[in-house]
Amino acid sequence: MALYSRSGRPRPQSGGFELAAWYFMRLSGVALFALALVHFSLQHFVFDPSQQTSTWIFNQRWNSLFWRGFDWLLLMMVVLHGFLGLRTVTMDYLKGGRRTLALATLYLVGAVIFVMGTIVVMSVPLPLGK
Amino acid sequence: MLLRYRGSEGMVAWAFHRISGIAIWLFVLLHVLDIYLAGGNPNVYDDILKFYASTPGRIMEVLLGAALLYHALNGIRIMLMDLWPSLTAYHKQMWYANWAIFVGLGLPGAFIIMRPALGL
Amino acid sequence: MDYPFDAIVVGAGGAGLWAALELAREGVNTAVLTKLYPTRSHTGTAQGGVCAALGNLEEDHWEWHMFDTVKGGDYLVDQDAAEVLAREAIETVIELEHMGLPFNRTPDGKIDQRRFGGHTSNYGEAPVRRACFAADRTGHMILQTLYQQCIKHGVKFFDEYQVVDLLFEGGEPAQGGRAAGVVAYRVADGQLHTFRAKAVLLATGGFGRMFRITSNAHSLTGDGVALCYRHGIPIQDMEFFQFHPTGIVGIGILLSEAARGEGGTLLNDKGERFMSNYAPKLMELAPRDMVSRAMYQEIRAGRGIGGKDYLYLDVRHLGRKVIEEKLPDITDFARIYQGVEPLKEPVPVQPTAHYAMGGIPTNVFSEVVRDDKGTVVPGLFAAGECACVSVHGANRLGTNSLVDLLVFGRRAGRQMARHAGSVERPRPIADAVEPVRAELEAIRGRQAGGESVAVIRKELQDVMMDNVGVYRDGKLLTGALAKVRELKDRNGAVSIGDCGAVFNTDLLEANELGYLLDLAEVMVASALARTESRGAHSREDFPERNDAGWLKHTLAYKGPKGPTLKYKPVSITRFEPKPRTY
Amino acid sequence: MNVDLRILRYNPECDPAPHWESYQVAVDPMDRVLDLLIKVKAERDGSLSFRRSCGHGICGSDAMLINSRNRLACRIRVDQLGKKISVAPLPGLPVVKDLVVEMSGFFGKYRSVKPYLINDQPEPERERLQSAADRARYDDTTKCILCAACTTSCPSFWARSDYVGPAAIVQAHRFIFDSRDEGAAERLEILSDEDGVWRCRTIFNCVDACPRGINITRAILEVSSAIVGRRG
Numbered sequence A: 001m002a003l004y005s006r007s008g009r010p011r012p013q014s015g016g017f018e019l020a021a022w023y024f025m026r027l028s029g030v031a032l033f034a035l036a037l038v039h040f041s042l043q044h045f046v047f048d049p050s051q052q053t054s055t056w057i058f059n060q061r062w063n064s065l066f067w068r069g070f071d072w073l074l075l076m077m078v079v080l081h082g083f084l085g086l087r088t089v090t091m092d093y094l095k096g097g098r099r100t101l102a103l104a105t106l107y108l109v110g111a112v113i114f115v116m117g118t119i120v121v122m123s124v125p126l127p128l129g130k
Numbered sequence B: 001m002l003l004r005y006r007g008s009e010g011m012v013a014w015a016f017h018r019i020s021g022i023a024i025w026l027f028v029l030l031h032v033l034d035i036y037l038a039g040g041n042p043n044v045y046d047d048i049l050k051f052y053a054s055t056p057g058r059i060m061e062v063l064l065g066a067a068l069l070y071h072a073l074n075g076i077r078i079m080l081m082d083l084w085p086s087l088t089a090y091h092k093q094m095w096y097a098n099w100a101i102f103v104g105l106g107l108p109g110a111f112i113i114m115r116p117a118l119g120l
Numbered sequence C: 001m002d003y004p005f006d007a008i009v010v011g012a013g014g015a016g017l018w019a020a021l022e023l024a025r026e027g028v029n030t031a032v033l034t035k036l037y038p039t040r041s042h043t044g045t046a047q048g049g050v051c052a053a054l055g056n057l058e059e060d061h062w063e064w065h066m067f068d069t070v071k072g073g074d075y076l077v078d079q080d081a082a083e084v085l086a087r088e089a090i091e092t093v094i095e096l097e098h099m100g101l102p103f104n105r106t107p108d109g110k111i112d113q114r115r116f117g118g119h120t121s122n123y124g125e126a127p128v129r130r131a132c133f134a135a136d137r138t139g140h141m142i143l144q145t146l147y148q149q150c151i152k153h154g155v156k157f158f159d160e161y162q163v164v165d166l167l168f169e170g171g172e173p174a175q176g177g178r179a180a181g182v183v184a185y186r187v188a189d190g191q192l193h194t195f196r197a198k199a200v201l202l203a204t205g206g207f208g209r210m211f212r213i214t215s216n217a218h219s220l221t222g223d224g225v226a227l228c229y230r231h232g233i234p235i236q237d238m239e240f241f242q243f244h245p246t247g248i249v250g251i252g253i254l255l256s257e258a259a260r261g262e263g264g265t266l267l268n269d270k271g272e273r274f275m276s277n278y279a280p281k282l283m284e285l286a287p288r289d290m291v292s293r294a295m296y297q298e299i300r301a302g303r304g305i306g307g308k309d310y311l312y313l314d315v316r317h318l319g320r321k322v323i324e325e326k327l328p329d330i331t332d333f334a335r336i337y338q339g340v341e342p343l344k345e346p347v348p349v350q351p352t353a354h355y356a357m358g359g360i361p362t363n364v365f366s367e368v369v370r371d372d373k374g375t376v377v378p379g380l381f382a383a384g385e386c387a388c389v390s391v392h393g394a395n396r397l398g399t400n401s402l403v404d405l406l407v408f409g410r411r412a413g414r415q416m417a418r419h420a421g422s423v424e425r426p427r428p429i430a431d432a433v434e435p436v437r438a439e440l441e442a443i444r445g446r447q448a449g450g451e452s453v454a455v456i457r458k459e460l461q462d463v464m465m466d467n468v469g470v471y472r473d474g475k476l477l478t479g480a481l482a483k484v485r486e487l488k489d490r491n492g493a494v495s496i497g498d499c500g501a502v503f504n505t506d507l508l509e510a511n512e513l514g515y516l517l518d519l520a521e522v523m524v525a526s527a528l529a530r531t532e533s534r535g536a537h538s539r540e541d542f543p544e545r546n547d548a549g550w551l552k553h554t555l556a557y558k559g560p561k562g563p564t565l566k567y568k569p570v571s572i573t574r575f576e577p578k579p580r581t582y
Numbered sequence D: 001m002n003v004d005l006r007i008l009r010y011n012p013e014c015d016p017a018p019h020w021e022s023y024q025v026a027v028d029p030m031d032r033v034l035d036l037l038i039k040v041k042a043e044r045d046g047s048l049s050f051r052r053s054c055g056h057g058i059c060g061s062d063a064m065l066i067n068s069r070n071r072l073a074c075r076i077r078v079d080q081l082g083k084k085i086s087v088a089p090l091p092g093l094p095v096v097k098d099l100v101v102e103m104s105g106f107f108g109k110y111r112s113v114k115p116y117l118i119n120d121q122p123e124p125e126r127e128r129l130q131s132a133a134d135r136a137r138y139d140d141t142t143k144c145i146l147c148a149a150c151t152t153s154c155p156s157f158w159a160r161s162d163y164v165g166p167a168a169i170v171q172a173h174r175f176i177f178d179s180r181d182e183g184a185a186e187r188l189e190i191l192s193d194e195d196g197v198w199r200c201r202t203i204f205n206c207v208d209a210c211p212r213g214i215n216i217t218r219a220i221l222e223v224s225s226a227i228v229g230r231r232g
């Protein structure tokens, strides 16, 4: 396909990525609406921050596969949704080299966060039955 | 430019959405770090927790909740318009409806979070 | 710079764009020069519709359309041209639909049609639905559609290039010279460029800006017409200028005849439909010259609203649905510019200077002719409001201007393509830009504090409005002629406040004022000479039409001391002149 | 009545940067901002440059930033603005001089969406038929006068001047939803690229700015829905 459209405006190759991103922002938004709001309510209205020590987290809060799965799903959605969102923001306000740099940092941070979060959720032993 | 142009509801809605999105993202960074510590170094985590439970910490959580709630509601508003473009005619009404829900849910929520700090 | 092309179109209104489109289709290397972005052309403001005897809603024939055109023009119309107009109206409107123009539709999906002033069935029997329309933005849609097609066909545009001189090869036109191109001033940076071509079309629109109250755009200053005049080409029928009955009081913004076409009525201070006294059969849908005169009579008789100089246009009875679906823009105008809510109140209106029937004389192939014998200026073409074929005679019917653009714009393009294929491209002319450069530099270089463009323009507009309006007489016209000449003298000392090169609109306005003054002088002189009343030219000292003495076109040549007037006969093929009643 | 009219002046031939000038102008409340500009040019400073033509909101020449919003100068009255009026060129486009901005980029984007009917079928003898309902489908977007008020009011466009912008999408919409047109696929393809419809963040400044009252955001979302519907 021509790099330039009929007249004037340069045509970046799309490859459908923008469509996918737009779509995914919406889907993950719906998912987050449930996940993030439930998570926040649980942490603040059902329990109180003062009781959420690390012991409590491992023994009570994450003492079930369901809640671990739930929080991991949340993490994944947040990282993807937030990452795509920040990508838009970055592309809006930065140009050229600074954009590339910022995006690279963003991807890196996104990956690190995802890995760190996953390690926590997965690696802490389930104190099942204790 | 943003400050020179007098946008109406739609522009404010968008600015808040963007700001809240970035704010939540920043908190998520923090939150993942602290949870990671809960696995790796529980003692440090428990110290951080003290901050969360303190009054400034609780104010931060209220703000976080507000950002999340606003972003969630406005996200729904946007998606409704995406699905039914004719709803754009009512975008301002939908935004005000968001604020009604925001206040309706947010005030009691903020109260619950702040209750320990207020000594109630 | 010197740009070689095969064809040049000056003006990107309806007429220019269609010509350019034909040229592009024929593969002729064409440039369109326009002092505005094409979509800003005044064609876009036309509201009501474009007539073609499609007969989609009731019986209609092009012969009826031709008859109405001839009668509407008070028999000064050249009937061979009117026949071309009425016949080709049909195919051009259909072609526009094929190009994508979003006409309103009838229930069975055809182009919808509405009534319009002076358009009748069976040679004057009753109003007929002939005007094809797209809500009340027909001109907007025509302009957009033609521009779109030009883009599709890759037409080359030079936007914001103001043409300031015409070039000829082999002498001036009167010596048999042929058109060789134009000189254009690039508004963005003040550079002068020459454009050479085998065929040049002038489609620069009207010049209503010489009047105080007008429906015309600020840019309508008659550039093309005045340039022809300055090069010795006569200007035809300038005494005929149409006043549209329903302009917004004080500022002249038009409320289209479509309002009356849909059933709106005109009321005087007593609430009477006074048109019943002037045109009992067609009432408000009589031709514009008659309605405007009727309004003046009512106002003079003290029946203007509150004794003042305006009357009411009433559309309240049409109901919200018709008003909002078929007349949305003009209701909007009344709201914004007058603060009146047409759904609830009648709208105050007064006649507004609207349309130039006269202009550059052409034949039915849109070729410019330079004398009473029809001698063609080779390579020079004109179409649209600046041209005079003449299909409008002494008074144009509503919608017929758009038809004129389509039919004769298309013909111009086709004829230009033929012409361009048969001759060599003119050679570069040495120092072609010098005369006009000197002219512009003279204005630019004058000491500040001379005469002001705005003041002279204002005085011109006042005298033209007050003395050369709907009604004229010898005394008013003589006074006007003296005043216009005085203004021309003073214009020689005009100075401007901007001496820069970039987007110097001050300089361009001074340049345009010169055109307006030339044309005003021609208009007044032509009107003073014509001692009869015909169509839009109403002499109170000569209230009757005089076919024996005046069934002829005026040709005004530039002379050393103002215009020299000559005359040429009217072409009459089918319809002998008859008294004009409606 | 008198108003305080501030104009952001800039003459590239002598000013290093744009600067505000203040003019006290005697006006009638029904005067439009264009009348004030013409008055200032006639009586105060002939070098003031601005575009204008029709004088009644149809040609799209005189869109500018008036009291911090994009408006047509010939369509906004003094009594709608108050005693303090500020006028500046359209935001986000290069300024040529005073209130005149460079429009070629804007028109380039317009041209990029194939703003013309595409239909290669043989033409019928008479008009193509179209039902009133099919005609109504795209009525709103046929009103556009390409004044650029919308595109230059859009924060997404300020941020990324490559964004094709609401005006071009409106023009594409006018054809995509015309039952006689067959070029929808090509246009949707063009508009689904990186600088296409996805850059719209439903901010609605464009709708507020549009002098023709077009529901632009609706048109944009209808186009993005069409893309989603076609691919997804």
Ligand SMILES: Cc1cc2nc3c(=O)[nH]c(=O)nc-3n(C[C@H](O)[C@H](O)[C@H](O)COP(=O)(O)OP(=O)(O)OC[C@H]3O[C@@H](n4cnc5c(N)ncnc54)[C@H](O)[C@@H]3O)c2cc1C
Pocket (backbone or CB within 6 Å): C010, C011, C012, C013, C014, C015, C016, C033, C034, C035, C036, C037, C038, C040, C041, C042, C043, C044, C045, C046, C047, C048, C049, C050, C138, C139, C161, C162, C163, C164, C203, C204, C205, C206, C215, C216, C217, C220, C223, C224, C254, C256, C354, C355, C383, C384, C385, C386, C398, C399, C400, C401, C402, C403, C405
């Ligand atoms: C308010 C209004 C409503 C109308 N409604 C109707 C209607 O309903 N039906 C109807 O039939 N008629 C109507 N008319 C009349 C009709 O619209 C005009 O007569 C017609 O549009 C003129 O078209 P044109 O192509 O000749 O010129 P325009 O559309 O006026 O275009 C002139 C072009 O010439 C260019 N130009 C001028 N001077 C120069 C120069 N020196 N150098 C370069 N370019 C130049 C301009 O930039 C412009 O592109 C209406 C007129 C008005 C004012």
Ligand code: HEM
Pocket (backbone or CB within 6 Å): A025, A026, A028, A029, A030, A032, A033, A034, A036, A037, A078, A079, A081, A082, A083, A084, A085, A086, A088, A089, B017, B018, B020, B021, B022, B024, B025, B028, B068, B071, B072, B073, B075, B076, B078, B079, D200, D201, D202
């Ligand atoms: C709670 C439910 C949520 C919903 C319903 C939601 C919905 C949306 C939607 C629909 C968009 C796209 C907006 C547009 O295209 O204009 C969006 C953007 C965004 N979201 Fe969310 N979101 C949610 C939670 C989150 C969370 C938890 C974060 C933080 C990690 C976040 C960060 C962002 C960011 C940064 C953007 C980009 C903003 C912009 O481009 O202006 N969102 N959100």
Ligand code: SF4
Pocket (backbone or CB within 6 Å): D143, D144, D145, D146, D147, D148, D149, D150, D151, D166, D167, D170, D206, D209, D210, D211, D212, D213, D214, D216
């Ligand atoms: S959509 Fe409205 S604001 Fe945008 S260019 Fe068209 S008319 Fe102007």
Ligand code: F3S
Pocket (backbone or CB within 6 Å): D153, D154, D155, D156, D157, D165, D166, D199, D200, D201, D202, D203, D204, D205, D206, D207, D216, D217, D220
């Ligand atoms: S202002 Fe811009 S973001 Fe979309 S709704 Fe309008 S184009």
Ligand code: FES
Pocket (backbone or CB within 6 Å): D051, D052, D053, D054, D055, D056, D057, D058, D059, D060, D061, D062, D063, D072, D073, D074, D075
């Ligand atoms: S001058 Fe034409 S839109 Fe304002």
